[in-house]
Amino acid sequence: MSPQVSMILHEVLRLYPAVAMLSRSVPEDVTLGELLLPAGTEVSIPILQIHRDKELWGEDAHEFKPERFAEGVSKATKSQLTFLPFGWGHKICIGQNFAMMEAKMAMAMILKRFWFELSPTYAHSPYSFVTVRPQHGAQMILHRLGSD
Ligand code: HEM
Numbered sequence: 001m002s003p004q005v006s007m008i009l010h011e012v013l014r015l016y017p018a019v020a021m022l023s024r025s026v027p028e029d030v031t032l033g034e035l036l037l038p039a040g041t042e043v044s045i046p047i048l049q050i051h052r053d054k055e056l057w058g059e060d061a062h063e064f065k066p067e068r069f070a071e072g073v074s075k076a077t078k079s080q081l082t083f084l085p086f087g088w089g090h091k092i093c094i095g096q097n098f099a100m101m102e103a104k105m106a107m108a109m110i111l112k113r114f115w116f117e118l119s120p121t122y123a124h125s126p127y128s129f130v131t132v133r134p135q136h137g138a139q140m141i142l143h144r145l146g147s148d
Contacts, residue, residue, distance in 0.1 A: 003070075006104075007069040007070060010066070010069040011064055011069060014057075014085070015051065015052070017084070019085070020131075021047060021128075022044070023042055023043065023045065024042075024045065024091075026039055026042075026043060050082055051082070051084075086099075110142075113145055114144055118138075118139070122134075122136075123135075
């Protein structure tokens with residue numbers, strides 16, 4: 001499948017990361033720059049805020065622009081840890097490659113048979129309840145290809 005699909009999926013995961021916030025607990029005293037984190041400290045990693053930070057992503061951080069990822073994730077992030085839809089480190093999502101492949105296959109199967117558009121009943125209201133999801137669902141209208 002074309003690289004454009006990966007770019008689109010990455011941009012969707014940037015704006016709407018399924019997991020909005022991660023936490024880690026510090027097992028032993030750690031010094032981060034001038035900061036001392038004593039053992040037992042809970043650290044939150046605000047993925048959603050990092051993904052939408054204008055200092056990191058530019059003034060258009062809230063806009064849907066898949067072309068940011070035209071040259072891959074490391075170019076888009078300037079090799080910084082600013083794109084974390086699957087987490088990072090030793091607990092990184094074990095299913096990330098599978099999930100990307102699955103999404104591309106599902107897309108290919110749909111696009112082979114249909115074109116689709118958002119239903120006028122759709123109200124854009126993403127919210128985070130365990131995972132980030134559309135609060136009122138995502139109603140689509142599917143048109144069978146070649147039927148009109
Ligand atoms: C778009 C789809 C998915 C997203 C956005 C996602 C995201 C995440 C995130 C953020 C974490 C936490 C990583 C961390 O703490 O650094 C995680 C962990 C995990 N994910 Fe996924 N995931 C997805 C799909 C999947 C799939 C398809 C599987 C299995 C087939 C899977 C299996 C796991 C497992 C087992 C962990 C725990 C890893 C550990 O604690 O060592 N995920 N995922």
